[in-house]
Amino acid sequence: MVSPNASQLSALSRLFSPGVFREISRSGQSALFARLFSQTGIVKMGSQTVADAFDAAFAILRREGHRDEYVYRAALTQNILLGTHSLNSSSMLTEFRTGACKADLAILNGTATVYEIKSERDSLARLENQILNYKKVFAKIYVIAGEAHINSVLENTPLEVGVMCLNRRSQISKIRESIDNSSDVCPVAIFESLRADEARSILNDSGITVPDVPNTVLRSVMRESFSQLAPQEAHGAMVKTLKRTRSLAPLSSFIKRLPMSLRPIALSVQIHNPDQQQRLLDALRLPIINAMDWT
Known part of the structure; x- marks a missing residue:
């Protein structure tokens, strides 16, 4: 297609939004996808699948001058997370x-x-x-x-x-x-970025017992405990804990089955339900002509 106008560029970007991804995984279709794709100006071909449509949209977004945050995230995901490292170790x-x-x-x-x-x-x-x-x-x-x-x-x-x-x-x-x-990070700032269970785990691993106090004061008690940690200790414990609590390893086989264009959103939205994963994969194999009737 020729260079997209502002409206088409917006539709192309929104195809890769969490809302579209979640809707397809939950119901096997997405009225929002159908509406947005019709606004992109991409020519629909009879042999084209929904997966092909996502890839075609992404190919346009990757062109210099059109690139949005998602394109950069895709490059980082493919080149660093999945290229240099792996979902099992990072x-x-x-x-x-x-x-x-x-x-x-x-x-x-x-x-x-x-x-x-x-x-x-x-x-x-x-x-x-x-x-x-x-x-x-x-x-x-x-x-x-x-x-x-x-x-x-x-x-x-x-x-x-x-x-x-x-x-x-x-x-x-x-x-x-x-x-x-x-050596210059701020342990309290690290604490403020964590969930309560993650903060508790870090303190326990550091040999600090979290007292049994009401939830209304728990965070302030843990914040004070974090302020006593050395910066490098807090940072190392954060890395260790988040690699465990936010592991992507269970998604590894699902991610490999997705088109390259959808891997960044899949790693962000993180659908763990096997039925929803299969629903999404089935929808991606459908002809794009059929998907235009999604309501």
Whole structure:
């Protein structure tokens, strides 16, 4: 297709939203998918399946100038999480609350590395504040951007922050290496990012007994205990705990059966129910012409 207009570009991006993915997995169809795909301007062919339709939409989004956050997340997922590491040894966090910000994507293996995405559609206005918040929780920080943003990112970020470039062929290159910051994280900021059960597990592993107190005061008690932890101890315990509590290993075989274009959303939404997984896989094999009748 020719270059999409703003309305078509919006529809293309929204095809990869959690709402569409969940709806198909729950009911085997999605009226939202049918409506959005009809708005994309992609020509429907009789032999094309729903999976083919997702791949065709993604191929358009990957073009330079059209790329949104999802395209960058897909590149990180494929090249780093599934390429360098594996779902059995690493975990991935998306939209992870970090102080006053939400981290786009973080990967946990031997350490915790956060990736802040700055696509062609983003500005760099919030980057300084985002980095300040990320430094409190993650040992390593990378900003990944398109070629047009790289010089500005290099000029406006501290030297310890790594910089990556997603080139026009969707390949990631490392422009500047990230420097380990685990000795400077803030244990209380780490605590604020965790669920209560995860915080309790870290304290127990650190030899700190959590007292039996009412839930109304439990978080303040645990926060005080976290403030006594050394930064590197808190960071290491966070990595160990989150790799266990947010493991992606159970999704490994399901992810392999999905088209490449849907793997990032599948790792983010994380459908564990086998019936829902099968419902989604069956829907992806349907002819796109049939899917246009979904209501």
